[in-house]
Amino acid sequence: MTAVLNAKTVNYYPANAGWTNMWTAFDPVRINTDLAKAAALGADTVRVIVFPQTFGYPTPSATYTARLAQFIGLADTNGLDVKLTLFDWWSNYTDIDNSVIWALSVLHPYVDDPRVITVELKNEISPGDATAMAWARQLIPAIRATLPAMPLTLTVDGTSGAPGLTSLKSQLATTPPDYYDFHFYGPSERSLAEIRRAQAAVAPAPLVIGETGLSTVSTSEGEQGAYLARVYRAAQVAGIGSVAPWTFNDFAAGAIPANSSVSTQPAQYKYGLHRTDGTAKFAATVVNGAWTSATTPNSILNLGFEAPTANSPWRQYLPQAGAAAITTDLPRTGLQSARFTGTTRTGSGLPSLLTSPITPVQAGQSWHAEAFARGAAATGITELALSWFDINGAWISQHTSNRLPTGTTTWTLLTVDAVAPAGAAGVQLHLKSGDNTGTVWFDDVALT
Incomplete structure (x- = not known):
């Protein structure tokens, strides 16, 4: 757990292929280049997200499990551990048996693999969905039975905040995850108060910040950098060791699957630390300082x-x-x-x-x-x-x-x-x- 709670994690999709497109248009050369840049920035962990409908459900396709294995190998080559998120874009919560089959099929090769340091069961699960909560209470022990040493986590969406985490913890009281994952997109000048509220919501369980950032679609790249600097400084004051910027790259037109509502939101294309041409924004310098020297100086302002x-x-x-x-x-x-x-x-x-x-x-x-x-x-x-x-x-x-x-x-x-x-x-x-x-x-x- 120490590695998880102190991981310098970056959220990742290629600039030209976000979400499911990363897997359907898998480009190991581009991915390797990006992961090398992430490591040079100071990251030691990369979060990768997999999708049942893309990988094949309930039996994952050998093609896609091979692509996941290749991704994990590329991460390892670049000195990066992997945080693996399951069941994104998923809502078939009544199908518990097949959910277990799919999850264990994906995870089985990594039972004793030190390259995968943690598993997020579901990205931004809704604590207000009773069926989803019942599903999570079944999946957590099923995964633990096969991967007893693997730290498990869950998240709520970035607008639910501490109340969402409070509800999540309450409903998972009988089968709690090993730690909780906070997605923070609120005003950065108030981030310490929000982080402490989130910590109180899940205490005594530990907390990481698994996503945070600011889109540059309507703000300057300088304010994006200052936003992240404030969150890193607040996390440091609050005693949180892992803050993961969303996301490594901006997204080019067409990079986000058209069948996703995300593709219709202009802000979603501009959260990256890097522009679509691969050049670094100011925020990349800020994150590098936070990761390599734990500094976020006033000169950022x-x-x-x-x-x-x-x-x-x-x-x-x-x-x-x-x-x-x-x-x-x-x-x-x-x-x-x-x-x-x-x-x-x-x-x-x-x-x-x-x-x-x-x-x-x-x-x-x-x-x-x-x-x-x-x-x-x-x-x-x-x-x-x-x-x-x-x-x-x-x-x-x-x-x-x-x-x-x-x-x-x-x-x-x-x-x-x-x-x-x-x-x-x-x-x-x-x-x-x-x-x-x-x-x-x-x-x-x-x-x-």
């Missing part, structure tokens, strides 16, 4: 505005009232700064640039934020704000800095110090400039 736009996690808030531009016209240090010009306000407040820290928020912590600001014929309000949110995303309160004087000023340090209020699970740092008919620049931000 681009606090000096020097990173390429694609690699910056800064987000616009209320851009309809004025969007910040990253410019080279007046940096305090380095080459770039953030500029607001001609801003207004909305009923929701002042426009801003915002980000959240890598370090997770805990109530009672002391926080400090600072930035230098400079004005040219500035009007209105220019300040920093720390905005606090509870575990459900509800706004609690904010703390604001000293304000930049109006008019034309030199670089002026704005600072805000605060203690995270009771119930705080996340914080956002806002660089605000509203009702400003002139221009304001921000540079050299710090957040600790």
Whole structure:
């Protein structure tokens, strides 16, 4: 179990062949290339998912079991263990006998095989489905009878969270898995609170994070990297040793089987650490640091505005009232700064640039934020704000800095110090400039 609970696992499909297509269009050369890249990134385990309807049910096809064996061999060649997920895209829960036959047929070659370190019985089983739960209570002991030393796990979907895990654990009380697997796709700035809630739901059983990530279909690659950095840091604080990014590759058009609802969701094509051409996104660098040195530094946040736009996690808030531009016209240090010009306000407040820290928020912590600001014929309000949110995303309160004087000023340090209020699970740092008919620049931000 130690290896499982500390595994540096990556979820994997080829960029051109996701889900069942990986097996029907099996390409060992491409797979080997990808697994070598995963190992170089710092992974030591790869999760692979198999499908009864593709492999053949209830008797798996020799063709597909050979492909699975070849995949496991390729993983081993690249120094990777395997986490094997069964019964994906599966709902025939009344057919228990044939389910057992199929599972044991797939698993039998790996009874004493150290290359396969854990088995996930079913990807994202529904704890609200009584028939599915009855099926799981039969399958777990059946698999254990043949593979008594194999750690078994189950997951619920990424939106069920801790309540789903609570229900899953309750219904498997007589035949519990060896550990539970949490799929986390919630707001990363609140990830520590969500992880601890999930841990409490399954305690005293151990927990891993088997999937987490952010699609770049509508966010920057920089924010994807910061998202994963926050989750890795929160897991470290919570004492969780295994966090698996979803997923290794983006998916090309046509890569996801057309008969799947997943294929109709644009976000599903852009969760990868690598683009479809094989080049690494910023998130790959973040994961490499988390895996190889257990570091997720604040430099990920681009606090000096020097990173390429694609690699910056800064987000616009209320851009309809004025969007910040990253410019080279007046940096305090380095080459770039953030500029607001001609801003207004909305009923929701002042426009801003915002980000959240890598370090997770805990109530009672002391926080400090600072930035230098400079004005040219500035009007209105220019300040920093720390905005606090509870575990459900509800706004609690904010703390604001000293304000930049109006008019034309030199670089002026704005600072805000605060203690995270009771119930705080996340914080956002806002660089605000509203009702400003002139221009304001921000540079050299710090957040600790």
